[in-house]
Amino acid sequence: MFKLGIIGYGGRIRDMMKEFLRTGKMELVAVCDVDPAYARKNADENGVGEYAFYTDAREMLEKESLDGVLVGTRCSLHTEYACLVASYGIPLFLEKPVATNREDEARLKSILYHNDKTVVSFPLRVTDIVLRVKEIIQSGRIGKLSQVQAVNNVPYGRVYFHGWYRDESETGGLFLQKSTHDFDYINSMLDGAKPLSVSAVASKRIFTGDMPEGLLCESCPKKDSCPEGPDALRKLGIDPTGYACCFARDTGNHDCGSALVSYDTGLHVVYTQNFVARNKAAKRGARFIGYDGTVEFDFPTGIITVYEHHTGKVEKIDMSGDFGQHFGGDRRLAEAFLRVLEGGKSPSTLAEGILSVSMCLAARESAAERRFVDVTPLA
Helix, strand or coil: CEEEEEECCCHHHHHHHHHHHHCCCEEEEEEECCCHHHHHHHHHHCCCCCCEEECCHHHHHHHCCCCEEEECCCHHHHHHHHHHHHHCCCCEEECCCCCCCHHHHHHHHCCHHHHHHEEECCHHHHCHHHHHHHHHHHCCCCCCEEEEEEEEECCCCCHHHHCHHHCHHHHCCHHHHHHHHHHHHHHHHCCCCCEEEEEEEEECCCCCCCECCCCEHHHCCCCCCCCCCHHHHHHCCCCCCCCECCCECCCCCCCEEEEEEEECCCCEEEEEEECCCCHHHCEEEEEEEECCEEEEEECCCCEEEEEECCCCCEEEEECCCCCCHHHHHHHHHHHHHHHHHCCCCCCCCHHHHHHHHHHHHHHHHHHHHCCCEECCCCC
16 A cells, blocks of 8 residues: 655645545555645545644655655645655655746756656546547548647636635736646647747736725625625535635736647647636637548537548547546546556656646746747756
8 A cells, every 4th residue: 555645635635635545555644734624624525534744744754654745735835845755756746737937947847857756737638538539630530730729618717716716926827727737738649749939818807896805705795796796606506705806906817818839840729718608608628620630629528529621521429428527537647646656657747747837837928028938948
């Protein structure tokens, strides 16, 4: 049984722990967190019994004999703890984004020696639907690629404006929160093509306003009529306690953004994300256009569609199913981390995490400065 430690037992790591424990070959023996009550709550939801608790990560790493460590802190601390765990040579499961600024991006490059022992939390690249589309592309069925068009219309976008995610100093902004996944799975499907530069725009037209800073939803004079107010949240099964007004002056984050990414093969990717879409307007996936055909897929529906350009034939492939979180990707990541603990290779390395961050930082800078920004090479 492999012994795991956690640094930052938040909601995301709680969800991943379900999959780690499901393997029957890993157990949680130590936790480091600033909030023992919240950590205990998440452990209880995972069915975890006793564990050693620490408030200092270095002390935990010194005292415990750990086979692997999961880092699930707030985003601004991912780099710090990744570097700490790497210094002990312990296999690492690292939440995304792996960094939120250029300084931390550079720090991570100094621990690339830990690349083979790191699994970055990129579940989309290992889903059945992505792997099937990649197989279709590599088979030559759609011919030489011309362009990729990708979209992420997020139906739960309100979470990025109500709670702590609105603090861009913690998250790095929504290119790093969402695009990091999408850029990564696209990179994984392009057979080694390297992104060279990014041009991006971002706008904030909906989740903005003149309501006071720090105003909580439950204290808002408009709470009974607001479509994002407490009653609306409760109908969605969300506890509004502590939620702040998403139409206040301090919301942070753009509510839609787009990026144009050029690659060394001459290919370019057009990507757009939106945080205003709701319900069945949700869409996440991509369209790969080749000379002989087009293949597209959508995560929410699980449908792949192949269009043959020269015959007019259209084929639909249903990949839907109850796979759990991230369309089955979380389960695959847990299995992948187990393989790393056993001496195998990671399907989502630190280098790939850094590359995605470099693209997202380029997008953020491009949108702010209105210019093309080069993607920083790893070496």
